[in-house]
Amino acid sequence: MKVKKIALVFAACAAVAATTSAFASSPVDTSVNDQAVGQASQWATVAKSPKGKTRAQVRAELVQAEKDGQLAALDKLYRGS
Template sequence: MKSTIVAFALVASAVAGVAHAAVPANPVNVQSQQTVASQSNAGKTRAEVKRELVQAQRDGQIAALRSLYQGS
């Protein structure tokens, strides 16, 4: 019984070490990326959004997305 517990503890510590090693050394600043994304979308009028939708329909982007995400 004790050998099982010791073996489990060794495996758990090894897995934790591998998981810790998988973390990138330079973490991405998620907050700044979200701020940039929200600033780029901020300030669009309804007319601009409608214009972009019509353009996407003309370009075939909407049809491509429908065929891509139609399901199985």
């Protein structure tokens, strides 16, 4: 019984090793990576990013959204009624 368990564990380890090496040998599509690099350069760095809003600014936006019906529309949309 113990020999069967050891053989099963060994077979499982061999299967995992064979699978991971098969993925490692597959070619990489460089066109996808080049596109991702281009998109990443468009993001602003932390130093250049705008500062966060103050509580007063957020509160003013909330009041404006209540007045113009944005909150009611979103509430209706997400409730599904």
